[in-house]
Amino acid sequence: MGKHSAPRRKLRSPYALAALVPVGLVSAVAAAHAGQQLTTEPTKQVAEPAPESAQTPAPTTPAATPAITPVVAPVTAEPAPAPAPAPEVLPESVTSGQIPRINYEAYYAAGSKLAQELPGCGISWKLIAGIGRVESTHANNGKADPTGVLEVPILGPVLDGSLAGNNVIHDTDGGELDGDPHFDRAVGPMQFLPETWKHYAEDGNGDGVTDPQNLFDAALTTGRYLCDGNLDLRDSSQVTKAVLRYNNSMDYVSKVRGWADGY
Template sequence: MSLATPLRRGAALALLVLLLAPAGRAEAEDAATARERATAAAQRVRDLTAQLDTADAALAQTVSQVGQQVSGFLLDDEARVAAEQAAALAADRSAASARALYLSGGQAGLLSSLLESGDVSELSARAEAVQQVLSSARATADDAAARAKVAADVAARSQRQTDAAVVTAAQIALRVDQAQALVEAAQATLDGLSARARTLTEAEDAARALAQARARMAAAQTQALSRVRAQAPPAVYFDLYHAAARTCRGMDWTLLAAVGQVESGHGRNSAVSSAGAVGPMQFMPRTFAAYAVDGDHDGRLDPWAPADAVYTAARYLCSGGAGSPSGVQAALLRYNHAQWYVDLVLAVQTQLRAGP
């Protein structure tokens, strides 16, 4: 028998003793801490579900206002930032223009004037005149910056009250993500408990509370969809929806109109989304490039152009099956990978079909 054999046996025996000896104490520690952890998890879940109820209310309000004008206070911060950025840019441009004036012919002429002075008193007089010219130029730049800020504030307020105040799918997506993040955090808290802790009353109560919160969230979304109101498209979009729908056999123009309302309020809010979608039908640049149609026949493919965007949307939806009633849901889910989006578009389309 080699020396290695008893050594291996000894090591195995030592490991067995090590594993068995503290087992009772470890079991006792688990029992002592399981309830504490379950209690803490239950409180965490209660806090998150309370936040979820608030998020549900905000989501319901946002969904019910899709495509509609909302109070300007919702975008006060964005307008303020935009105004400040515009003012800063205007100030920079004014300062750059002033510097260019000083460093070009303006300054050369002034310096030449100083160098041509005949004596000290004349030099002093001319230097004072130069200082007045420079001060006047700086004052002009400051005044231009101040006027630019006022103009930026006015423009921001106007934008806030018109285009930017139209609720779209992008705002809804943010609300949905917020609510979903709360649900996932609560579920992760429960999943992190040990098997023993999950069987305790506190953890089981928390699990039931989370299930009830999920149900309330679904009910809130359903109720919000019932309050969505379709809007008659402006004449330009009305004509585009009809014409583009005719390029896809079986497509109803109301489907395009519903997508147009949900995505941008029929072009009233075509801002770039947080995901990078652009234009009145909110295309990702790569998707638009793959399906682009020159709807206005100007030789350019532009996702911001209403005709190009609507005709491209018709082509993209048609390729996804929207030409038949059985393929509409799949086509919409391809357009935006979220069931709430599909339900929202179909709710708007149903109302458009019903008419005023």
């Protein structure tokens, strides 16, 4: 789903497995929602300029010489680090077109950042890529700008119980992320439910915003979600445990691991 100067929070236990969308939903609805966008954009909070105060006439009598106030340079926060650049030599999965270049850059940056911050997790960018392939076919084959923002937002079906196999999940975010104030929908290329996104969201491209419709943010959030609970994803059994957390289906696990191994 980055952190800047504030200390990183300790991750809590994952949400119930029922909060994740069953396998195949995105592939089933990606075409139906290919042209769909949120009807309202999140409100950007912009500080309004303060009104100019009325000008006070200068005094007619000479004023006392003011004391000299030392000039103190303003303290500015350091910018967030940019995502790790992808290697010059690209893997065959990228050069062959299996993974779009922009998606690979997002997956690789997420894996590199987590290797530094959570070395005990041992997550590979390929596992994140496997999730991306199954959930949205790599954001509809890389339809994103160079910063990772999707050309068209990806939204899952409305979780109102009308689609077989789906749980009913009432709104948890006031429609902020999914545009629906009544029921939740999975959002973005990694198909997070709004409540799960709010809990794990990460800024993967260092722009100070956590956006589920951004490849870099979604990839890093996915990696952190898979690593939660101090899992060691160099252990095959723990990889299965992590992916089942994402979607409680062994068929889903098989598909994700199959794509990841192929990459």
